[in-house]
Amino acid sequence: MRVARRIQKRVAVFALLTLAPILTARPAATPGLHLPAHKRVVLPNGLTLLLVEQRGIPLMSFAVLVKAGATSDPAAREGLASVTVDLLRKGTKTRTSEKFSGELDFIGGAYETSTSSDFTNVSAEFMSKDVRQGLDLLADALLHPVFSQEEVAKLLRQDIDGVRSEKDEARSVLPTYFNAYLYGAHPYGRPASGDETSLAAITRDDVTRFYETNYTPGNTIIAAAGDFQAPEMQKLLTERFGGWAARKAPGVALSALAPVTGKRLLLVDKPDSTQTFFAIGNVGISRNDPDRTALRVVNSLFGERFDSMINKELRIKSGLTYGAFSIFDRRRVPGPFLISSFTKNETTTKAIDLTLEVLKQLHEKGLSEEDLASAKTYLKGRFPPSIETAIQLAELLAQFEFYGLDDSEVNDFEARVDAVTPEVARRLIQKHYPLDNLVFVLIGKASDIREAVKKYAQTMDTRPIAEPGFWKISAGGPAKPGS
Amino acid sequence: MKSFLGMEGAIVMRRKRNAAVAVAAMVLFAAFVCAEHLGAQNFPVQTQVLKNGMKVLVQEDHHIPNVALYVFYRIGSRNEHPGTTGLSHFFEHMMFNGAKKYGAGQFDSVMEAAGGTNNAYTARDVTVYQDWFPRTALEKILDLEADRIRDLSLLPDKVQSERGVVASERRTSVDAENGGILDEQLWATAFAAHPYQWPVVGWMSDIEHWTMEDLKHHFEMGYSPSNATMVVVGDVTTDEVFRLAQKYIEPIPSHVPPPPVTTVEPPQLGEKRVVVKKTAQLPLLFIGYHVPQSNSADYYALNVLRTILFSGESSRLYQRVVDKDQLALGVGSQMEPAFDPTLLFLFATPKAGVDPVAVEKAIYEELDRLKTAPATDQELQKAKNILLADFYRQMKTINGRANTIGTYEVFFGDYRKLFEASDAYAKVSKEDVQRVARAFLGDKNRTVATLIPEAGEEPKK
Numbered sequence: 001m002r003v004a005r006r007i008q009k010r011v012a013v014f015a016l017l018t019l020a021p022i023l024t025a026r027p028a029a030t031p032g033l034h035l036p037a038h039k040r041v042v043l044p045n046g047l048t049l050l051l052v053e054q055r056g057i058p059l060m061s062f063a064v065l066v067k068a069g070a071t072s073d074p075a076a077r078e079g080l081a082s083v084t085v086d087l088l089r090k091g092t093k094t095r096t097s098e099k100f101s102g103e104l105d106f107i108g109g110a111y112e113t114s115t116s117s118d119f120t121n122v123s124a125e126f127m128s129k130d131v132r133q134g135l136d137l138l139a140d141a142l143l144h145p146v147f148s149q150e151e152v153a154k155l156l157r158q159d160i161d162g163v164r165s166e167k168d169e170a171r172s173v174l175p176t177y178f179n180a181y182l183y184g185a186h187p188y189g190r191p192a193s194g195d196e197t198s199l200a201a202i203t204r205d206d207v208t209r210f211y212e213t214n215y216t217p218g219n220t221i222i223a224a225a226g227d228f229q230a231p232e233m234q235k236l237l238t239e240r241f242g243g244w245a246a247r248k249a250p251g252v253a254l255s256a257l258a259p260v261t262g263k264r265l266l267l268v269d270k271p272d273s274t275q276t277f278f279a280i281g282n283v284g285i286s287r288n289d290p291d292r293t294a295l296r297v298v299n300s301l302f303g304e305r306f307d308s309m310i311n312k313e314l315r316i317k318s319g320l321t322y323g324a325f326s327i328f329d330r331r332r333v334p335g336p337f338l339i340s341s342f343t344k345n346e347t348t349t350k351a352i353d354l355t356l357e358v359l360k361q362l363h364e365k366g367l368s369e370e371d372l373a374s375a376k377t378y379l380k381g382r383f384p385p386s387i388e389t390a391i392q393l394a395e396l397l398a399q400f401e402f403y404g405l406d407d408s409e410v411n412d413f414e415a416r417v418d419a420v421t422p423e424v425a426r427r428l429i430q431k432h433y434p435l436d437n438l439v440f441v442l443i444g445k446a447s448d449i450r451e452a453v454k455k456y457a458q459t460m461d462t463r464p465i466a467e468p469g470f471w472k473i474s475a476g477g478p479a480k481p482g483s
Numbered sequence: 484m485k486s487f488l489g490m491e492g493a494i495v496m497r498r499k500r501n502a503a504v505a506v507a508a509m510v511l512f513a514a515f516v517c518a519e520h521l522g523a524q525n526f527p528v529q530t531q532v533l534k535n536g537m538k539v540l541v542q543e544d545h546h547i548p549n550v551a552l553y554v555f556y557r558i559g560s561r562n563e564h565p566g567t568t569g570l571s572h573f574f575e576h577m578m579f580n581g582a583k584k585y586g587a588g589q590f591d592s593v594m595e596a597a598g599g600t601n602n603a604y605t606a607r608d609v610t611v612y613q614d615w616f617p618r619t620a621l622e623k624i625l626d627l628e629a630d631r632i633r634d635l636s637l638l639p640d641k642v643q644s645e646r647g648v649v650a651s652e653r654r655t656s657v658d659a660e661n662g663g664i665l666d667e668q669l670w671a672t673a674f675a676a677h678p679y680q681w682p683v684v685g686w687m688s689d690i691e692h693w694t695m696e697d698l699k700h701h702f703e704m705g706y707s708p709s710n711a712t713m714v715v716v717g718d719v720t721t722d723e724v725f726r727l728a729q730k731y732i733e734p735i736p737s738h739v740p741p742p743p744v745t746t747v748e749p750p751q752l753g754e755k756r757v758v759v760k761k762t763a764q765l766p767l768l769f770i771g772y773h774v775p776q777s778n779s780a781d782y783y784a785l786n787v788l789r790t791i792l793f794s795g796e797s798s799r800l801y802q803r804v805v806d807k808d809q810l811a812l813g814v815g816s817q818m819e820p821a822f823d824p825t826l827l828f829l830f831a832t833p834k835a836g837v838d839p840v841a842v843e844k845a846i847y848e849e850l851d852r853l854k855t856a857p858a859t860d861q862e863l864q865k866a867k868n869i870l871l872a873d874f875y876r877q878m879k880t881i882n883g884r885a886n887t888i889g890t891y892e893v894f895f896g897d898y899r900k901l902f903e904a905s906d907a908y909a910k911v912s913k914e915d916v917q918r919v920a921r922a923f924l925g926d927k928n929r930t931v932a933t934l935i936p937e938a939g940e941e942p943k944k
Binding site: 003005056057058059097098101102104105106107108109110125126127154157158161162164165167168169170171271272273274275305306307312315316317318319320321322323342343344373374377378380381382384385388389390466 | 546547548549572575576579588591592595596597598599600601602603604605615616617620643644645646647648649650651652654655656658659660661683684761762763764765794795796797798801802805806809812832834835861864865868869870871872873875876878879880881882
């Protein structure tokens with residue numbers, strides 16, 4: 001068991017390794033932040049390929065992005081996008097689920113899926129020497145899944161239990177409740193993993209229909225990065241995906257949700273809690289908002305780095321919590337902005353009061369030249385590690401393609417960061433950081449905190465954590481407070 | 484895509500859907516390697532032992548203009564005593580709270596202003612400090628490190644507020660997580676005598692009662708430069724690192740290292756069981772088998788064994804427990820590096836309403852199968868391929884490499900033992916795997932911890 005000073009990614013870091021002799025030194029980075037050269041190809045069937053060479057480690061990574069996420073789930077079938085992507089490998093026309101797994105494992109391949117509001121992702125990685133077999137498997141799963149009744153039923157049962165398991169930990173389920181309560185009936189309110197009720201309603205027909213509707217070459221991006229030569233990789237991918245029959249996929253119409261006005265609070269009762277987990281925020285910005293890079297400078301100071309205003313007050317100075325942060329979750333249309341932390345039951349209102357006070361200070365005092373200079377150096381220093389590996393590059397490029405962003409996102413990053421002055425910061429704070437219009441979601445022991453937290457909002461809703469779902473989604477219009 | 488909390492769960496149990504892993508089996512294991520080719524290394528690591536005893540290891544890598552710098556101290560919860568458990572971890576927190584040249588809060592603010600970030604972790608055997616920064620900040624980082632190694636100030640008000648932080652961390656990582664609670668109970672039960680029995684974060688009453696004297700004593704005991712190893716990987720030159728280490732770190736005097744831990748856990752004479760009953764949606768099952776310390780001849784065979792049993796959806800345990808019998812959402816194993824005999828840890832998340840005993844039965848049947856008949860050639864080769872691929876994954880980042888080199892140096896006594904591992908893995912035979920399965924996976928050697936949801940489900944048998 002390890003405990004960390006700060007919550008850190010749990011990775012298999014205690015790796016005792018040998019040195020394979022086939023590692024070659026990787027070329028030195030050229031000065032200035034920039035994206036490595038990459039190639040973009042659109043095949044005749046509409047599939048977009050993005051290729052980045054990265055020599056040195058004999059691995060090849062692939063990020064497959066399908067432009068259908070939780071927002072494509074039909075009503076009352078939340079979780080369908082997620083279930084569908086997980087079922088791809090569970091049996092194809094030529095391989096049973098077990099055979100697929102056996103072949104994947106035999107080459108030490110990595111294969112992971114994820115579903116967000118906007119898109120679905122399959123990430124795979126293979127040793128260079130096994131890439132042909134790996135790509136055969138990837139193509140088989142994407143192009144020829146069979147969705148047997150048995151596997152569909154098995155996965156759905158697992159997923160329903162998965163939702164219940166997540167509810168055993170307030171920390172992991174807080175974002176889902178926050179999204180649901182903030183967005184209500186708007187598609188961003190949908191839990192990407194579904195809930196106990198929606199999953200129970202999904203049928204095999206739903207899965208096949210979702211697959212046939214959304215998994216088309218024109219609706220898909222494959223980004224490849226790693227130890228290859230681009231022309232050869234293009235050939236390998238074209239061999240396997242070039243014959244994928246073109247079909248038109250529906251676009252996903254999404255309008256932005258206007259920020260919530262007034263203050264609303266949802267208290268999710270988890271009676272065994274010794275701590276209250278809370279998220280406070282409102283609607284934020286989209287992935288391609290013109291203020292996006294400048295806002296990162298401001299937000300790193302407010303709530304992203306360890307020495308941020310929020311963490312300084314709630315952890316460093318007062319010891320109320322082990323962690324506090326704020327984030328703009330940027331999506332196709334504006335995603336949530338939130339400030340989040342947790343504290344023992346007895347200090348719930350103290351921590352929330354402090355959070356609101358820091359937000360007020362941000363508005364009243366703004367940020368100095370010195371603060372901003374520090375944030376700029378921090379962001380510039382942290383960027384290269386975020387694109388260190390092939391899989392990071394592949395996923396980033398796929399997302400840029402999806403959101404209509406280009407290389408300037410990286411190549412102009414430093415210049416955009418440097419352009420933030422105290423005046424610019426003031427404008428950004430006024431525009432993007434809510435103050436009087438806030439949504440609160442708390443998960444904690446209601447009998448301890450219910451009375452004390454009423455003061456934060458005009459309306460307070462409560463819900464036991466064991467109740468299926470996360471928040472009522474009414475058939476039309478936004479969720480009504482108090483319903 | 485990442486969840487917007489940006490935090491990975493501390494416990495391996497949950498099946499993550501909207502994060503990196505969505506497979507039903509959460510398979511976590513320390514990754515090991517079998518290289519197919521023997522040959523000269525071209526992964527050069529340079530070393531120097533400073534006059535005060537700290538060893539510095541450097542690996543140059545210029546593919547990003549950044550550096551990972553780790554300092555491993557050979558002190559952890561195993562060096563603690565009842566009444567002051569959790570002290571190593573608390574001390575790790577205090578290492579950030581002010582020294583002589585850089586006062587309270589400055590370690591972080593100066594580092595972040597220089598474009599860097601940091602973290603640290605405490606384990607049973609070691610405390611590790613991690614710095615990540617652009618190459619331009621190298622001298623500043625060494626200045627910061629030297630300041631706190633030599634002149635850490637322990638201010639009473641900081642001690643008090645940090646105590647609150649650690650208590651919150653305990654509540655979050657242990658008390659609020661069913662896996663955390665159960666893990667704590669497993670180790671506390673499996674070990675009757677040895678210090679591995681208490682949690683790294685410490686018991687809450689100990690957290691509440693540490694004194695300033697406890698902290699000072701701990702510093703004297705554990706934080707001698709001679710008790711530490713520094714690993715630097717990234718866009719540096721070896722010469723500049725050694726030069727700066729000599730300038731900033733070498734003058735720091737060393738002192739007596741921690742006293743040896745002499746308690747040896749007596750052999751376990753029969754199965755141990757512990758049950759936790761609490762509010763929960765799902766049950767949990769953890770099993771620990773006593774195994775030797777990392778630096779033992781059985782280490783490689785044990786890792787091949789774990790890979791055959793747990794790695795990937797085609798593994799024996801996943802196929803049986805998750806896929807065929809559908810008793811659990813996930814299964815996995817872990818065996819962290821250790822100075823002393825430790826646990827090989829297995830876990831399963833039974834599905835709602837499933838009696839953990841049924842999951843146990845299936846697990847033991849599979850373990851017995853491997854004891855009775857050896858694994859197939861295909862399974863053995865598959866395991867070695869998985870280990871090789873995972874090796875490359877560790878090598879992808881300067882971070883992964885720094886941690887790997889340091890872990891080998893500290894737990895195996897010499898980073899060069901990395902090179903011997905490939906031979907050791909190549910030599911692991913099906914019979915070796917069977918031998919260690921028989922030697923260690925027996926009922927007398929196991930401790931079983933089960934979490935049963937309270938006020939609810941009648942388990943299906």
